[in-house]
Amino acid sequence: MHVPDGFINAPVSAAAGAVAAGAVAVSLRGARRELDERTAPLAGLVAAFIFAVQMLNFPVAAGTSGHLLGGALAAILVGPYTGVLCVSVVLLMQGILFADGGLTALGVNITNMAVVTTVVAYAVFRGLVKVLPRKRRSVTVSAFVAALLSVPAAALAFTLFYAVGGTTDVPIGQVLTAMVGVHVLIGIGEAAITALTVGAVIAVRPDLVHGARGLTAPLKLRVNGELVDAPAAEPVAAPATARSPRKILLAGLATSLLLAGVVSFYASASPDGLEKVAADKGIDAKAEEHAAADSPLADYGVEGITNGRLSGGLAGVIGVGVTVVAGTGVFWAVRRRRSGEPPSATSVPDVRENV
Amino acid sequence: MGAGHAHRLYRHGHSPVHALPPHTKLTAVFAFVVVVVSTPREAVWAFALYAALLGTVAYAARVPAGFLLKRLLIEIPFVAFAVLMPFVAQGERVEVLGLSLSVNGLWGAWNVLAKGTLGVAASVLLASTTELRELLLGLQRLKLPPLLVQIASFMIRYGDVITDEMRRMRIARESRGFEAKGVRHWGVLAQSAGALFIRSYERGERVHLAMVSRGYAGSMPVIDEVTASRAQWSYALALPVTALVVCVLGWTL
Numbered sequence A: 001m002h003v004p005d006g007f008i009n010a011p012v013s014a015a016a017g018a019v020a021a022g023a024v025a026v027s028l029r030g031a032r033r034e035l036d037e038r039t040a041p042l043a044g045l046v047a048a049f050i051f052a053v054q055m056l057n058f059p060v061a062a063g064t065s066g067h068l069l070g071g072a073l074a075a076i077l078v079g080p081y082t083g084v085l086c087v088s089v090v091l092l093m094q095g096i097l098f099a100d101g102g103l104t105a106l107g108v109n110i111t112n113m114a115v116v117t118t119v120v121a122y123a124v125f126r127g128l129v130k131v132l133p134r135k136r137r138s139v140t141v142s143a144f145v146a147a148l149l150s151v152p153a154a155a156l157a158f159t160l161f162y163a164v165g166g167t168t169d170v171p172i173g174q175v176l177t178a179m180v181g182v183h184v185l186i187g188i189g190e191a192a193i194t195a196l197t198v199g200a201v202i203a204v205r206p207d208l209v210h211g212a213r214g215l216t217a218p219l220k221l222r223v224n225g226e227l228v229d230a231p232a233a234e235p236v237a238a239p240a241t242a243r244s245p246r247k248i249l250l251a252g253l254a255t256s257l258l259l260a261g262v263v264s265f266y267a268s269a270s271p272d273g274l275e276k277v278a279a280d281k282g283i284d285a286k287a288e289e290h291a292a293a294d295s296p297l298a299d300y301g302v303e304g305i306t307n308g309r310l311s312g313g314l315a316g317v318i319g320v321g322v323t324v325v326a327g328t329g330v331f332w333a334v335r336r337r338r339s340g341e342p343p344s345a346t347s348v349p350d351v352r353e354n355v
Numbered sequence B: 001m002g003a004g005h006a007h008r009l010y011r012h013g014h015s016p017v018h019a020l021p022p023h024t025k026l027t028a029v030f031a032f033v034v035v036v037v038s039t040p041r042e043a044v045w046a047f048a049l050y051a052a053l054l055g056t057v058a059y060a061a062r063v064p065a066g067f068l069l070k071r072l073l074i075e076i077p078f079v080a081f082a083v084l085m086p087f088v089a090q091g092e093r094v095e096v097l098g099l100s101l102s103v104n105g106l107w108g109a110w111n112v113l114a115k116g117t118l119g120v121a122a123s124v125l126l127a128s129t130t131e132l133r134e135l136l137l138g139l140q141r142l143k144l145p146p147l148l149v150q151i152a153s154f155m156i157r158y159g160d161v162i163t164d165e166m167r168r169m170r171i172a173r174e175s176r177g178f179e180a181k182g183v184r185h186w187g188v189l190a191q192s193a194g195a196l197f198i199r200s201y202e203r204g205e206r207v208h209l210a211m212v213s214r215g216y217a218g219s220m221p222v223i224d225e226v227t228a229s230r231a232q233w234s235y236a237l238a239l240p241v242t243a244l245v246v247c248v249l250g251w252t253l
Helices: A010-053 A071-078 A080-097 A106-131 A136-165 A172-204 A240-265 A273-281 A285-293 A296-339 A347-354 B022-037 B044-060 B065-088 B103-129 B132-141 B146-175 B183-213 B230-252
Strands: A057-061 A064-067 A220-223 A226-229 B093-096 B099-102
Touching (some): A010 A071, A010 A080, A010 A106, A010 B022, A010 B146, A010 B183, A057 B183, A071 A080, A071 A136, A071 A172, A080 A106, A080 B103, A106 A136, A136 A172, A172 B183, B022 B103, B022 B132, B022 B230, B044 B230, B065 B099, B099 B103
Antiparallel strands (some): A057 A064
């Protein structure tokens, strides 16, 4: 998905560059919190790992093979901030050294592949880990779902950029279908490999999996062939307060996913979010043309009934994911600002734990 | 480790382009690509002039055409996409060799191909005339956050080490009779990836401890600050400035 020069016009590339620069700046500060002064060597080595693992080919069938993109994996293993940073550095180096992805498109590439994948993957992962029972298997399952959603989300972000600043006249409905369709397939592979890799790491060094911190199972001893809880050395903080919000969260997420995935099958004729965005932002003549002639979701409505249902529902599910992520992000930001008022050293880890 | 200290992307030489300070080259390449991207696609001759400009730089840097063309192969996936574009784009259509093609799509394909190729060629010239370490110094000089530059330098430094580790794991797998044929073998490969992550992370911890024991406190000392004279700046910026003239002509003509 490395976008070359000239694919997205100059103003939108510049805007994406600003977004990417902001995201990297935020991640630099966040990564210092995640890793303190170990940031440089550790993030550097993790970036080298991502760079190497992108070269590891996973055979699919007779001759074809795919490779890992690594955004979701990085987010789950080392945390979202460090993950964004590592993938951004990999993309920067690929752009400058290997000419993989244009220099002016660097902002678009970083926003799509480093920020969107990592943030979506981490948000989905944390949400699922909180909701699912505290078992090792649920970490793997969450990793699977997170990686599965992160890749089409990046494709969706790319389509948004394309809708606003694309330089060609391909109708954006087609771009959306093609990009999301292909990337759902890629996402399945990515998800399987990410889940297996996270499983492998968690089996050996569970402490290294950033996203699964606090999931350590209570120690059990085998006494006369029976499993007995080991005497707790320290009082275990029971997640009693977390129980009820968790249920609400689960119900809400399930409902919105259901609505988006199933109900949008039948409601796709009316204009929807993405089209609205395209129409609102398409002030310049070219995008106006797009919005008027070929709105993406109306496109689904027209030819939808036969083959568009699946993609429509899928777009809905991804849309919910993105919305949840955006909403949670705003919520976090607000809460952090509020709780950040008393500048004490103890409040920082406190906030992080809640998050 | 027995190989040379330069990266395989770098082409050793003593040309005037090699001698330029890295940050001037980075600025020049970036400005050049920006100018190319903002050129109207109808000005076909302008892109020919850009290509000629890059050819002049390649000649001055003594980078052979074959080397440059081989590195251009990286954009093949997007060439495939560009070839599809005339078939799927909308707008008025034109008959070419019995195929109905979209005029807009043809222009779009030309746009992506021309600008993408020029961008790739410019980056390839930069990477083949500038050493990795110099590039990092240049990025630092261009006020990239020091932490980001440090991360990038660690990635570059240990990239080959980690890749070699992965290669050794592959050899170990293969010498035990493993052959990855399909989806069934993903588990084994993923376990390798997991082991690779643990090794990388633990190596990072060791590197950090080694650095701390040598007095590291969060920032790297800058020993060799790169500087550029006015003549060097003007020499490097000749490329984007000429391109800018061409671009302005392209908009007005």
